[in-house]
Amino acid sequence: MGEGAIELAVSTVIFALQPEAGTGRPSIRVPLVRRTRAPFEGGWALPGGWADAREGLAASARRTLAETTGLEPAYLEQLYTLGAVDRSPTGRVVSVVYWALVRAEEAEAVPEGENVAWFPAEELPQLAFDHARIVEYALWRLRTKMEYSRIAHALLGETFTISELRRVHEAVRGVVLDPANFRRHVESSPALVPTGERLTGGAHRPPRLYRYDTEVRLADNGPLDDTEESR
Structure with a gap:
């Protein structure tokens, strides 16, 4: 150079x-x-x-x-x-x-x-x-954006269960979320659409499968604040 x-x-x-x-x-x-x-x-x-x-x-x-x-x-x-x-x-x-x-x-x-x-x-x-500083900033950005957007979609398959979606949020944000509160929060979003199908292969009643409607523009309805405990 x-x-x-x-x-x-x-x-x-x-x-x-x-x-x-x-x-x-x-x-x-x-x-x-x-x-x-x-x-x-x-x-x-x-x-x-x-x-x-x-x-x-x-x-x-x-x-x-x-x-x-x-x-x-x-x-x-x-x-x-x-x-x-x-x-x-x-x-x-x-x-x-x-x-x-x-x-x-x-x-x-x-x-x-x-x-x-x-x-x-x-x-x-x-x-x-x-590069350590870069990763630290990127991780902060991922966690911040996770609370307000459909970014979890990029880490999931085309269809997913509410439990799978919650585990993505928990892993990224480093917290444990109350399952009932999380379900109420995400099901209130117009972007989350039930497919009418259920996950097969489980021993119990199979959970419903959902997908994201990418045509829906999300409003900021606030972060998920139902944390039970930090990891």
Whole structure:
């Protein structure tokens, strides 16, 4: 890089819910890639790379994600732009950061190995550059947005039960929610639509399946405040 030059990069924080070993309880996980060159060679970092002048920023984020992890998330949103003069030891690098959500089955399709691995979002190894700060901010953004939007849809299948939806909220927000209060809250939303079908394969009366009506514009009806206890 020439003296005084600024290079533009993209990085993406990907969130998925995956079951914890032993309990099967869903928890938020993040894929990291191992750096193969200096600086921080051998260390863990967020998926990303250099932006391409021939494509848009979101296209660069999607391309670098596919190249490093093989993931092609349906939900991708620009998060933040980082441009501190000292954030890279090799020169001035401005990074446009995105965050993405993938479903569990998409996450499971990513082959883990020496250079790609999933980590609990709250228990990350030491990260290159300022990537730990980026993950922290992305996690805050995810939790904040979860209370007011249909963002849980990106972590679920096309249809889901109320219990499955509640477990997503609990895993992301790090709280335990009262099932009855949660059901009343979400069923009052015009965006949640019963499919008329039920989940099959259970030992008891099968629960109803729901879907999101993406045509409904949600009003802010307040956060879910029926927390019983913090984890």
